[in-house]
Amino acid sequence: METHTRRVESFLREVETAAEVISEHINKGNQIRVVTHFDADGLSAGGLMAASLMRAEAVFSVRAERWIDENVISEVLAARPPLTIFTDFGSGYLNLIERLQGLEVIILDHHQPSGEPPEGVLQVNPHLSGIDGATEISGAGVAYLTARAMSRENRDLAYLGVVGALADQQDKFDNRSLGGLNELIVKDAVESGTLKIETDILLFGRETRPIHKALASTLEPFIPGVSGEEDKSLALLINLGIKPKENDRWRALRDLSKDEKKKLFSELASILAADTDQKNAAMTLIGTVYTLCREEPWTSLRDAREFASLLNATGRMEKPGLGIAICAGDRSAALREAEEVLQSYRKTILQYMKWISEAPTRLEEFDGFYLLHGGEIISERMIGTVSNIAIRSLPRRDKPLIAYSFVKDEGIVKISARGTLETVKMGINLGKLMRENAERLSGLGGGHDIAAGAQIPREKLGEFIEALKKALP
Known part of the structure; x- marks a missing residue:
């Protein structure tokens, strides 16, 4: 218990530091650029930051993206805002964010970090304090705690931290409830009169x-x-x-x-x-x-x-x-x-x-995982949602689901990986698996141990699947 308390205190100190930096830029009237992930947790995080920045009368913009790539980085470099805040992603893209040297950057994320942040980048991530970002706090939760540290008036935004956590299916504690740091956010939401639990x-x-x-x-x-x-x-x-x-x-x-x-x-x-x-x-x-x-x-x-x-x-x-x-x-x-x-x-x-149900070949079972061939039929924007639903109906809870779809006109394959509590207990870390195998094939990947994703060149799909067969025998 004492160890967990120290971890929370360590994390909240990083939150306070980020809040101070943001407040300094607001007070100077600087332009703040918020870039957030396009899923529900990311939109909760981005919208929450927008609400708190509006209250502070800040000069800011918010943009949602599928992922961080060269185009996103180039847009930031072209605009050169005094402060850029990445919410609900960033920790898995540190090699790209390194190109923003000379600009001040804050990452408010809960995914597994890949490497060390470049100079000038402040990374607020629960994993760095020994807290599980897959189950204990969402991207919106990290954004909420930062907004709360900026001003106690933002406590009424705690409900968006709850929405983000539920969007990321973190209700894996007793009675499908939220636990860990999410309990602190739930408490704030209840006390502020925005949330009722039953x-x-x-x-x-x-x-x-x-x-x-x-x-x-x-x-x-x-x-x-x-x-x-x-x-x-x-x-x-x-x-x-x-x-x-x-x-x-x-x-x-x-x-x-x-x-x-x-x-x-x-x-x-x-x-x-x-x-x-x-x-x-x-x-x-x-x-x-x-x-x-x-x-x-x-x-x-x-x-x-x-x-x-x-x-x-x-x-x-x-x-x-x-x-x-x-x-x-x-x-x-x-x-x-x-x-x-x-x-x-x-x-x-x-x-x-x-x-999917119309043809057995569309959902294939291998020794160590299931493979959903979304191909050109399932949109790359929807493959993650479809994976979330499909994993629940698979007979083997000890096998993760890997799904893919082709990104139209970009020569890229979007990979979505979903596990279960059983796969996590077995030591399968999908975030690490996606990152290592995608990077080896000139792609990008990362996420959580129980849910992750990757983008790889389309011509490398066969190699990627073969690599998974070896990694998940």
């Missing part, structure tokens, strides 16, 4: 959607005959004696009685138990619910996991500006457009999952 059935749209639509929208786990099937979901409720409407108004999950919820869960558990690949998936439907109290009921922002899905949709569907705007406080035009994007996003995922 245990319940976890359905997408539990606060906002008619029950049958919430059931049909549930993709993790994928429930046969329910996910993507509104008519069948409605019939299921009627057969169970659960009224989908009351006084001509559709009921949401939050409107059900305890007995009705028990009956519904029992039926869903039976359906999943009948699927040989998902016998134990039912328990993932029960867990800690994080409700954002200040968000309007019947919106996609009321449930923190649904908020994360909305952000993920904007990033994956090439509308990251909407996600950043929502995190920064926009609840009008940006939210309306983002909810439309979310519908398209979920339809796209369902199409991909059905495509």
